[in-house]
Amino acid sequence: MTKFIFVTGGVLSSLGKGITSASIATILKQSGFKVSMLKIDPYLNVDPGTMSPLEHGEVFVTADGAETDLDLGNYERFIDTTLTAKNSFTTGQVYQSVIRRERKGGYLGKTIQVIPHVVDEIKDRIYAAADDKDFLIVELGGTVGDIEGLPFMEAIRAMRHELPKTNIMNIHVSLVPYVKAAGELKTKPTQHSVQELRRIGITPHMLVCRTEKPLPKNLKDKLAFSCDIERNAVIEADDAQSIYQVPLHFIKEGILTPLSEHFCIKLKPNMEKWDTLVKNILIPQDEVTIAFVGKYLDLKESYKSLIEALIHAGAHLNTKINIHWCDSQRIEDEGAYEVIGNSDGILVAGGFGPRGVDGKLAAIKYARENKIPFLGICLGMQLAIVEYARNVLGIENANSVEFDPETKEPVIYLIDEFIDQSGNKQVRTKKSPMGGTMRLGEYPFEPLKGSNLQKAYGKEEVYYERHRHRYEANPAYKEKLENAGMIISGQSNGLIEAVEIKDHPWFVGVQFHPEFTSHLETPNPIILEFVKQANAAN
Missing domain, CATH: 3.40.50.880 (Class I glutamine amidotransferase (GATase) domain)
Incomplete structure (x- = not known):
């Protein structure tokens, strides 16, 4: 049975959820598992193909001709694979499918609602993307609290009741800002972000903390206690010289332990070639x-x-x-x-x-x-x-x-x-x-x-x-x-x-x-x- 990892973001956008997701996928793949990835974009556009580059950045094209978010490019580049249209979908595609089915009488005259019909469409697409893989890493675009992301959060919450506990993991990427005037790192934004997640019904199993300064032990302990997360599951993610360093940084941060313990697996990634290529980039x-x-x-x-x-x-x-x-x-x-x-x-x-x-x-x-x-x-x-x-x-x-x-x-x-x-x-x-x-x-x-x-x-x-x-x-x-x-x-x-x-x-x-x-x-x-x-x- 496929194991699912859901990656959400909090506090603000552009924290690097895509790189975080791709890095975790890389670690799993280099450990010998079959891995795939899925990007969910909550915007109402059917796809980014009609968006200006100044609005959305690059439009990445899959082998089967889907115009997708640029994060799919990062996924392919990290895990050295070819993804397809099923590895990306938007709110626009979800509602388009639901309405098309309703017009054909597929719901047998029932009133169409976000719950269960829209949420079921989202879940079906997630399960379809899993295929026969050992792991599917699912990145949810946007930030916790965004109104357009709520149906997707509900789908994640619902899947928790459909899968064994050891087959689903929630990872939350959040910001721990450094206030220069006070000379302090502040955990309150992350605490509030996790509170919002828990209000929706999702409790994260791991925190990936984006920060400009190293997180001291006492601050990691504080985050673990206040967010009800295991101490070894608070992972520091500082700025890297190259995005390809991130999987190596995560391993040094001890990410293998919480992943192994949660999924009851052994992780021994072979990162030798990866490490050589990263060194060639840096030196x-x-x-x-x-x-x-x-x-x-x-x-x-x-x-x-x-x-x-x-x-x-x-x-x-x-x-x-x-x-x-x-x-x-x-x-x-x-x-x-x-x-x-x-x-x-x-x-x-x-x-x-x-x-x-x-x-x-x-x-x-x-x-x-x-x-x-x-x-x-x-x-x-x-x-x-x-x-x-x-x-x-x-x-x-x-x-x-x-x-x-x-x-x-x-x-x-x-x-x-x-x-x-x-x-x-x-x-x-x-x-x-x-x-x-x-x-x-x-x-x-x-x-x-x-x-x-x-x-x-x-x-x-x-x-x-x-x-x-x-x-x-x-x-x-x-x-x-x-x-x-x-x-x-x-x-x-x-x-x-x-x-x-x-x-x-x-x-x-x-x-x-x-x-x-x-x-x-x-x-x-x-x-x-x-x-x-x-x-x-x-």
Whole structure:
């Protein structure tokens, strides 16, 4: 029977519930257990796909095409696995399912209520996510006391009565603030947060205390006594240099004991490889500077997976990745050299909309002409084609229909039909209520033999990567591009997946998002190779 760990948060948001959840999952997995994770978001949006990056940060895409919270990316990166749509759901999805069932007569004419109907839908989704795993770690978004989170709290409370005591554990992540003027750590916010949990009917079995200062023994004792928790189950979680240190910190804090005692299991995690990679992140032998060209730089959470993918590559190469943040709009105003300078590699990230596009084009031209290792992702690849068409082929009006719907030279266009993994041309990708159509999820691609793409990925003939985009490279320009020296190095059922340049040491653009499949223990091949090339050019 699956054992469930529910992780809630108190006092305020952004305490690191996701990292806490992923760290505990890592410890369990490295101890030999089959582990999965689930993120519950109490907001009413069906998914974060229509949210602005400035509102919600990055939208993480699963292999089966679900647009999810960025925490799912952390889950995959920590436990080195592939999650699906069932590993994430929102209040919007829950109510949508309940109402849809009611419209079909599924409730046999009964009055639909939060209890039991909405709560039962939540429980069903939690149990479905457990599958055949030994453990399911469930993170509840938001903060205890939020009105939108109450149905989920009730579901957690109800499950306590449906499962053996040794099969369910509640962990509460809370803040122990340091009041500088008084020179003291204060426990009262955590006490009040736990009181609110207990009022709802949930008693936490463990406290994870976020703090800027070490927690003295007497303060841990006070928290244990006032919150009715075992003394060894008060775990200190201070700020770490790297999020990948957190599982190691938890082990040093003694988290194995309360987990083992509660679940009646033996935990002996093998963290040797993990520890080596973390040391490579903290004390690397080499360093390299990557110019990261984007337009959401005021909120770097918009590029969370890509930042982490660079860290993964650095950990395996024992190299520190210095990210030189380059605002594409600033490049438009000041020029590529002034902003990018002498960076060892240039990375042009994805994005939507016309803002900052000219700056990205200038950065791509700078990388091409100065033979600097270059990686373009999604929009970065599309703009590499636009730049090449304009400045090498001499097609001055070459453009994407995303930026100019009336362009006479649509080197990037919006096709009406995508081909799915099975080759079925009739299957259309997700249609959003906003009218946009996305190519979402995992699709196969075939690398060209002898290309930089093929050398990075290895000897297999077909690979799979994830997508999130509306526009595609127009195959009508394929022959012209190839005749002028651009290599179409990756294709997927006739669609252009990757491009390179013949007379350049290492210039690669990919339509997919390689960062979504990069994990600490298994970095993405093309990002790893990009960092290698940048380091070699250093």
